[in-house]
């Protein structure tokens with residue numbers, strides 16, 4: 001097989017030029033109180049795997065003089081981290097952030113730029129993709145690379161997750177993607193990894209057009225149960241208020257919501273809005289933990305499209321078990337206590 005033929009398979013001269021011009025995978029990170037967000041760590045782990053496959057570097061981007069978070073990025077897979085600093089980059093504002101990133105991308109010419117599909121990534125990624133007339137894959141649930149094409153393979157859900165598509169842009173660079181937080185596995189940190197943290201200063205950025213008046217007032221209504229990824233459901237079998245409180249605590253620890261059966265509603269443990277089933281809400285969480293729920297058909301109708309159902313019931317013949325991905329024949333309160341303790345790091 002001659003070289004010309006191989007090159008034509010890979011997209012010809014245009015492709016070869018694109019390859020020469022763009023390289024490396026960039027991760028635009030986010031920081032919370034305790035350092036990098038878990039989603040940023042996971043994104044770095046994925047970027048590392050893809051960079052190894054392509055034989056390129058992983059570069060991290062953070063806003064502000066965040067040396068500690070920069071070092072953390074290296075421990076999770078980055079080779080170089082750029083800390084973008086300057087007037088207007090102190091706290092989040094669309095215009096200066098987009099401009100600083102655009103300039104950084106213009107000079108660094110990455111082939112792939114990754115964001116989390118958070119409000120932060122959702123503000124920046126589309127604007128940058130539009131500015132570079134480049135492809136943007138949003139709300140990806142997995143990423144990979146086609147080594148022959150040197151192209152990003154973006155797995156995106158369609159029709160609310162009914163099916164998935166793998167999208168690819170064979171020639172346009174850079175490729176932008178936002179990834180759903182929580183879908184990628186958490187990587188291990190390697191505190192001995194070597195890399196460099198570089199300060200980059202931008203002082204002539206456009207001012208923000210939006211004035212931030214302050215944080216959201218407290219007491220905003222919770223998002224609807226139907227949008228919850230995790231639901232802990234109480235049935236009459238949790239026994240009493242103490243059992244309900246244990247379930248509520250577990251839901252909070254998992255970043256989810258408390259709901260219940262008609263039995264729980266009749267006991268006065270949940271409100272009408274929290275009832276799941278034929279007479280209540282239909283939900284489709286990634287994880288539904290049913291504690292002391294019998295599994296009556298009127299209840300099960302509301303959770304028919306749950307991705308993973310865990311049922312805890314003392315009766316091994318309970319109706320709910322045939323529907324469950326994992327069945328636990330045990331006292332609901334005892335299991336809830338153990339789960340809470342384990343998640344709190346107790347046992």
Ligand SMILES: Cc1cc2nc3c(=O)[nH]c(=O)nc-3n(C[C@H](O)[C@H](O)[C@H](O)COP(=O)(O)OP(=O)(O)OC[C@H]3O[C@@H](n4cnc5c(N)ncnc54)[C@H](O)[C@@H]3O)c2cc1C
Nearest residue numbers: 235236237261262263277278279292294298299313314332
């Ligand atoms: C028209 C109509 C509409 C309805 N709509 C709904 C609806 O939308 N949603 C709904 O939920 N129900 C609905 N129902 C009611 C439904 O038929 C059931 O009666 C109800 O779901 C039962 O609630 P439950 O599972 O909490 O209670 P129970 O039926 O009392 O079941 C309790 C379960 O807990 C188990 N248990 C007992 N002790 C423990 C323990 N220590 N640890 C663990 N497990 C234990 C038991 O083995 C049992 O399986 C409807 C009924 C009708 C007729």
